[in-house]
Amino acid sequence: MRDVLTVCCYCGCGCGLYLHVKDDRVVGSSPSRNHPVSRNNLCVRGWNAHGFIHDAGRLAEPLVRRDGRLRPASWDEALQITADALGRIVHEHGSDAVGVLASAKCTNEENYLLQKFARAVLGTNNIDHCARL
Amino acid sequence: MTNSINEIEQAQVILVSGSNTTRTHPQVARRFFTAMDRGAKLIVIDPRRTRLARHAHIHLRIRPGTDIALLNGMMRSIIDENLIDDLFIQMRTENYTTMRDMLFGIDLAQAAAITGVPEKMIRRAARIYAQAQRSVICYCLGVTQHIAGTGNVQSYANLAMLTGHVEQEFTGVDPLRGQNNVQGACDMGALPGVLPGYQSVADPGVREKFARVWGVELPVTAGMTLLDMTHVPDSAASLQTATPAIRAMYITGENPLLSEPALNSVRRTFHQFDFLAVSDIFLSETAQVADVVFPAASFAEKSGTITSSERRVQLMRKAIDPVGDSRPDDWIVRELARRMGYAMDYDSPAEIMEEICLVTPIYAGMYHDRLDREWGVQWPCGGRDQEGTQYLHKYSFTRGRGRFEPARHVEPAEPVDSDYPFALITGRLYFQYHTGTMSRRTPILERESDQPLLEVHPEDGRRLGLRQGCRVTVVSRRGRCRFVVELTDRVAPGNLFTSFHFAEAPVNELTVEASDPVARCPEYKVCAVRLEEVETC
């Protein structure tokens, strides 16, 4: 068993919690006593933050639409199709024909790269996320 | 938040508006209880009688969408009773005379008529808030998700400035953020008008700074908001406008096909896309219509930082390897960029953060090695050796003087009428979360709350022959949706409340597309509906 201190994945309070890991599987969550915000407690979502991680519905491989249906594909294929499609649309319709949605569930570093991707690679300020929801 | 969460414990008066805090931000509600145990007074502004409202000393149960009328009434009363903070207004604010003149035109009786709150209670609440030394305002989406959302927020700021309840420890104006990193996504410039650290894309100096680091010219015009990207007008109409329609989207960890208002219109927009790529941990409603789906790593499977409501930047640490062949989003973006001819060469999230520190003044000290040793740091933090900021606007507002922005009451976009006599309010439940992709797969959470409940006042229920647990269809001008009735006096007669967590009852089929013209925040909180097809049970 290992205990990994991290931050809760639900609301914006920013509670510190431990994920308890056994054999590369997250088998529990519990609060951090000294964390300045959570101070030894969590709400029911935090106590169950591990609940969905190993759900059978987790996407485990890239999917690509073929003949109208999403089918498993390699990373190489999925990434190349996307890069080609975005490149083509920027070329044909201009940068502002593409939009990017970042995520309030992604890290700062990921959000930084996503907006950099929109602005530096695609050349558009069409970048937003769900701040208003 | 201008304050830190812990400061709330020291407040003497807590004014909470449009926030079901015990359910959505329990950690903040815990501070309310502590403060109340120490003698603090709690004022709750909410059309619903939430759990928190039942603990309030004063519950101002306004009609949905009438915050401005209420606040103007409170401020008028504060001026009448001479409870304003003259010194603060003089030293720290501007535009006060315009504000005062507007308030002199406010009639409390009329405010009472618009809001449905008795004049006496408006006066009492105003007095309690203004008289205390340390009053704090906490608000959530019940304030912002209106067509007058910006006016609502400005009115709370007006109230705080009028009484000098900002710029100090234990007192301020605190919006509570709903997602673990919604603050960080904003800070990182995942917004159409600003680069990281709220630096405007319109500022040539800012663009030049970023261009030097990124090695490319930056686009000049502000981009489209989420609402505009996902609600493109019919293609026939768009030909006549200058803005080109969106042809392709790359969406990470969002589910607009359930979370956006007026879903009919969202579906029409998505249907027109030439290409859609979605990155998510589950096959969400949006991923189901994508051309390419990337399996993303969950929060337990990657490291990086996230920023909480109180501006605290903290390290999220990787606990396990990504499940299956999923990958973190930063890897996916870097791979896409590389394939499109732009190298994003970083060995780790820590290296990405070093670039963020370089270009983002408020994040200048957020190096991973440092965050790893501390419990995170609150921005603004100007350098590695600086401590971070417990509360904002100390000594002066960010923009210099705080500006009073008088606002006037605006009726909701879709008032109730005889065809659609109920006002439908949407929000969140405790055991579920957003579109339910995570919480609905968590057994205890799903057991506690597995039905799309519609809160109906018992009087309305009696009149329409509704019983607890029976099914009913809610119809708006845009769509219909089936819910399970919960008779409760949490809602006022004439109001209904439900959540947007359940894909089998997508409430955004019903909601209006109307939004605040400045913030582009949709009016989720009110639309007119009627009830049909009551199933006997």
Added chain:
Amino acid sequence: MLDSFVLDKDHLLPLLRKLGKDYRLIAPVRNRHGDTLFTEIHDLDKVEIDLEHQPQSSLKPFFFPQVEVLSLYGLDRDAVSGATWYSFYPQLPENRPTVYFGVRSCDMMAVMYTDMIFLQSSEYDVYYARHRENAIFITIGCNRPFANCFCNATRSGPFLEHGFDIQLTDIGDRFFVETGRARGVRLRKQWSYFFRDAAEEDKRAQFQAALEARGLFSRLVHVDLVTRILARQKEPTEILAELSARCQDCGGCAYICPTCTCFTIHDQALDEDRGERLRTWDACTFSGFTRMAGGHNPVDPERQRIRKRFLHKLLHDVEHHGRTSCMGCGRCVDICFGGVDILRFIEMVSENETEPEETP
């Protein structure tokens, strides 16, 4: 009279190192974030064993984990007839011999209580039993009780008279050592060269430490009185309702409680034909805990949410087992969002006492 010995503090680490060769070693470790958790120790030289702070959690997660796979199931098919059925394959946990070091009295008493629930009731719990087999407990008495402790009032500390394998008492530069159950005696004998017989002054020092500890509790509550009041008077419905209104439904009190043993069982699919049957912690404060299939709930979640929890700990278990199942560890006091803790309940009920003759 228990056998008593002395272990010099200098010899503690060498002793643990020896034990670590034969046993999995679990002890309170203060991590680099400053939190103290019971942790499996792989390298004694790289961890800080912390006997100064109360471990955040009890030993419960080791014997009754938050999530545990009970069995795998799969759809089996008869090749000839095509008939299908589900087969279950129990997944018993490993039972590595383990030394739990630095266990506080309350947590040791809690293990004895959960033994009674899982092993001595009509349903013998094989999963708990597997975790529990081959466990050795080296406990430590509390010279200085922690902020929310009240084990003196629940008679489960600060020192133990039985239940441990070995009990240590800090008496300055050395530990006073008592051996209790057979495994402890064996262990002491196996490593006898680390120990010496206790002298009279060591015994006096131990007695003095125990005596002083009793005077250091800051939370003064009268648990026996509350049990008597609850048994004698009408149910304190208004107190329960007042506290229920502040409960925020987190379940934390039950999760953190070393003696709360409620669980729920659910199936998690692995793919279309196979899955795992899991049990996870549950809490009587959740409305789904008592809600029936038709939707009716015999417990009014608004007024009675915490009724079961407090009455079970303080009244029903006294009636059934002769002692309260609250061990006074105080963890649920700190963890509560709404200040709906058991100490507040005890205080409110105590103040609510009516004269015995007034009650019928």
